[in-house]
Amino acid sequence: MIRAIYPGSFDPVTLGHLDIIRRAAGVVDELVVGVLTNKSKRPLFSIGERVEMLKRCTAGLENVRVLSFDGLTVEFARSQDARIIVRGLRAVTDFEVEMQIAQNNRIVDHNIETMFLTTGLQYAYLSSTIVKEMASYGADVSNFVTPDVAAALAEKFAAKGPAE
Numbered sequence: 214m215i216r217a218i219y220p221g222s223f224d225p226v227t228l229g230h231l232d233i234i235r236r237a238a239g240v241v242d243e244l245v246v247g248v249l250t251n252k253s254k255r256p257l258f259s260i261g262e263r264v265e266m267l268k269r270c271t272a273g274l275e276n277v278r279v280l281s282f283d284g285l286t287v288e289f290a291r292s293q294d295a296r297i298i299v300r301g302l303r304a305v306t307d308f309e310v311e312m313q314i315a316q317n318n319r320i321v322d323h324n325i326e327t328m329f330l331t332t333g334l335q336y337a338y339l340s341s342t343i344v345k346e347m348a349s350y351g352a353d354v355s356n357f358v359t360p361d362v363a364a365a366l367a368e369k370f371a372a373k374g375p376a377e
């Protein structure tokens with residue numbers, strides 16, 4: 214039984230994340246998507262909202278579960294009995310940071326491997342930050358997120374008022 218975790222902020226989940234989830238779920242027996250609660254930057258969506266959105270868009274994937282977690286990624290992996298951490302690599306800019314995280318995680322627990330999946334080309338420059346920026350100006354984000362997430366973004370920014 215090969216179980217992997219896919220950790221991230223998912224604020225909110227994008228089609229780039231979903232591409233990684235689908236592909237990772239195709240090569241492992243079970244994938245646990247871990248939504249990180251303790252981020253230093255204030256997220257737009259609460260932890261509950263982020264988990265719910267992910268659950269809805271992965272509902273069709275039988276071997277995918279979504280949980281929230283706090284603290285070290287390696288500890289979350291251990292708590293799930295997972296030996297693999299999945300991460301997505303976009304452009305070279307991700308490389309440096311992801312290498313650092315992976316090397317550090319291996320120092321913390323040498324039994325845990327990081328598995329990188331290269332992003333689909335159409336998502337190579339997509340990030341939650343860009344999606345939020347666009348949505349804050351009322352731009353159409355339907356090429357980047359599911360309809361469900363697009364609606365949640367519209368609602369969030371309608372409640373917040375126009376971006377300054």
Ligand code: ADP
Pocket residue numbers: 220221222223224227228229230233299300301302303307331332333336337338339340341
């Ligand atoms: P974090 O704050 O941990 O980087 P993110 O939610 O931004 O959390 O990203 C989680 C993971 O998904 C990271 O491995 C990141 O590189 C990857 N990722 C983010 N956006 C994309 C994308 N468009 N395509 C593929 N992977 C992505």
